[in-house]
Amino acid sequence: MNRPSFGAALACASLFAAHSAFAHVVVGARVFPVTLTFDDPGVGDEATLPQFVYAPGPDGQNEYQFQWEYDKTITPTTALIYNQGWDVLHQPGMKNLTGFENAVITGKWQSITLPNSETVASLGVMYEFGGNQATQNIGGDATGATLPTLYIGQGLGALPIGMLRPLAVTGELSYSIPDRQLNSAGDNQGQPFYWAGGLSLQYSIPYLQSQVKHFGIPDFFGRMIPLVEVDWFSPAGGPASGYPETLTFAPGVIYMGDTYQVGLEALIPGNKAAGPHVGAILQVHFFFDDMFPKTLGRPLFQ
Amino acid sequence: MLPIRSSLLAVAFLLALAASALAHAFPTGTFPPVGSTLKTAPREVVIDFTEGVIPNFSKIEVADATGARVDKNDDHLGPAGAKELVVDLEPLKPGTYKVTWHATAVDTHKTQGSFDFTVSP
Numbered sequence: 001m002n003r004p005s006f007g008a009a010l011a012c013a014s015l016f017a018a019h020s021a022f023a024h025v026v027v028g029a030r031v032f033p034v035t036l037t038f039d040d041p042g043v044g045d046e047a048t049l050p051q052f053v054y055a056p057g058p059d060g061q062n063e064y065q066f067q068w069e070y071d072k073t074i075t076p077t078t079a080l081i082y083n084q085g086w087d088v089l090h091q092p093g094m095k096n097l098t099g100f101e102n103a104v105i106t107g108k109w110q111s112i113t114l115p116n117s118e119t120v121a122s123l124g125v126m127y128e129f130g131g132n133q134a135t136q137n138i139g140g141d142a143t144g145a146t147l148p149t150l151y152i153g154q155g156l157g158a159l160p161i162g163m164l165r166p167l168a169v170t171g172e173l174s175y176s177i178p179d180r181q182l183n184s185a186g187d188n189q190g191q192p193f194y195w196a197g198g199l200s201l202q203y204s205i206p207y208l209q210s211q212v213k214h215f216g217i218p219d220f221f222g223r224m225i226p227l228v229e230v231d232w233f234s235p236a237g238g239p240a241s242g243y244p245e246t247l248t249f250a251p252g253v254i255y256m257g258d259t260y261q262v263g264l265e266a267l268i269p270g271n272k273a274a275g276p277h278v279g280a281i282l283q284v285h286f287f288f289d290d291m292f293p294k295t296l297g298r299p300l301f302q
Numbered sequence: 303m304l305p306i307r308s309s310l311l312a313v314a315f316l317l318a319l320a321a322s323a324l325a326h327a328f329p330t331g332t333f334p335p336v337g338s339t340l341k342t343a344p345r346e347v348v349i350d351f352t353e354g355v356i357p358n359f360s361k362i363e364v365a366d367a368t369g370a371r372v373d374k375n376d377d378h379l380g381p382a383g384a385k386e387l388v389v390d391l392e393p394l395k396p397g398t399y400k401v402t403w404h405a406t407a408v409d410t411h412k413t414q415g416s417f418d419f420t421v422s423p
Contacts (some may be wrong), residue, residue: 026326029415049313115414162337210329211417213337258325258352260317286316290325293409 028115029211030155030168031204033254034285036263037229038172038198041120041153043079043110045288045297046071051085055267056277060092063139067101073289073299077113081106087138099134102141108151118155118168125149126174142189147196149174157211166207172198175236186241193236194243202227206256225254229265244273250281259290327351327360327385327407334419343394343421347373347401354384359406362389367397384408396423 025032025042032040036051053065067085074080085101108124126147131140149172156167178191205224209217229250235243252265267279289297333348334340347362357379364373373389380386387405397420404414 026411026413029413031328047316049316050310206328210332210336211415214332214335284313287325290409290411291316293411 025110025120025153027113027120027153027155028118029157030118030153030207031256032120032153032155032168032170033202033225033227033256033261034263034283035170035198035200035227035229036252036254036265036281036283037231037248037250037267038200039106039108039124039149039151041110041122041151041170041172042113043073043077043108043122044071045073045079045292045299046286047288048083048283048285051281051283053085053267053279053281055275055279058276062090064088064090065101071288075299075301077110079106079108079110081108089138097134097137099136099138099140100131101138102131102135102144103129105129106149118153118157120153122151123149124151128176130179136189141191143191144179145176145191146179147174147176155207157207162212163208165212166204168202168204170200170202182239182241182243184239186239192238192240192243194240195232195234195236197232198229200227200229220255223256225256227252227254227265230270245271246274247271248274252281260284260286325353325407325409326411326413327353327355327405328413329403329415332401332417336417337419339420339422341422343396344391344419346388346390348380348386348388349401349403349405350380350382351385351387351405351407354408355387355405356408356410357387360387360404362387362401362403364389364391365400365402366395367399372399394421396421 025040025044032042034040048069051067055063057063065085065087069083071079071081082105084103087099087101089097104126106124106126108122110122112119112121126149128145130143136142151172153170154168157165159165174196176194180188180190182190182192203226205217205222209222231248234245247270249268249270250265252263254261254263263283265281267281269275291297329349330352331350334344347364349362357377361377363371366372372392372394374392377387377389380388398418400416400418402416406412
């Protein structure tokens with residue numbers, strides 16, 4: 001692994017962000033918004049443009065990630081997803097390092113959709129492409145990896161307590177199989193086998209107002225979905241120098257527009273390896289299936 | 303910084319398009335209001351949507367606590383036009399009623415939902 005002299009936390013933060021892919025999905029009365037730090041459970045025609053990540057490191061080191069993503073449905077339940085980013089690593093007294101993140105392509109199949117129970121699940125395979133020297137300088141990987149991934153979403157609209165019915169949970173679990181396994185010396189530009197997961201707990205004000213009780217909340221606030229995301233990364237065994245286990249909490253809020261959403265979350269380290277300071281993530285996401293329903297926003301094959 | 307500059311231009315372009323685009327049809331307001339209690343029995347249920355809906359592919363059903371239909375099965379657009387779907391009701395007795403709806407927006411996206419209202423004695 002050819003990483004720069006930045007902390008492992010920054011490297012891991014870059015890693016999980018580069019593996020993120022985003023989509024939104026409507027299942028019955030439930031809208032699962034685009035989560036910011038991991039994928040949500042469905043497929044769609046849409047794009048993230050842009051997503052900014054601010055990840056402060058130790059001793060004045062900072063990482064700035066500028067990311068984008070495009071989702072294209074092939075059929076109504078399958079999609080290809082591309083995402084990448086361009087990062088700046090700042091170290092006091094040194095020249096900034098810049099480079100593109102590892103590109104990631106995901107094939108995804110929305111295999112279970114149950115509108116009445118607000119249940120959705122997808123299966124996917126991500127492939128992370130190896131990066132050049134600039135990519136490695138900003139914490140990326142020299143070699144690629146394949147990640148079979150499970151995505152789930154469950155609305156809790158069936159709960160007997162009305163005020164809890166706007167709750168929903170989503171999750172993602174990936175297992176990474178490297179093209180080249182990291183050796184015990186950590187010098188062969190490989191990666192470890194690892195697990196990565198995300199979990200979100202969401203409370204939908206739009207759902208509250210339209211399904212449970214209309215409180216007359218003004219439109220702007222009535223479009224908010226407060227949520228907490230949790231991201232976890234852990235080597236699965238074998239040499240993993242430079243890849244410590246990390247845990248990150250991301251509380252925030254998503255504003256749901258008719259054809260776009262804007263999300264803002266704090267990035268709170270959950271352990272020492274996840275970093276010393278609180279960062280932030282801001283995302284603007286467009287729903288092409290709503291914006292261009294007859295062209296760009298429809299599946300290639302109906 | 304070229305990626306950032308190019309992307310900001312793309313964002314501005316997309317925002318301009320998004321402002322005029324159609325979308326899924328979600329309720330913006332209902333009568334009776336979601337979860338409300340009314341002293342007088344309503345004679346119709348009205349749902350206003352964010353987008354126009356296709357009435358032939360959109361429906362409102364109203365049932366009492368036993369599950370018996372109490373609407374007249376005459377879904378039609380309201381005075382507000384394509385964004386407003388209406389169904390008339392049979393005379394209602396005091397009790398809690400469940401409204402179940404599904405809508406197909408003019409861009410063919412489908413949505414659905416349900417809510418309760420109560421008529422007090």
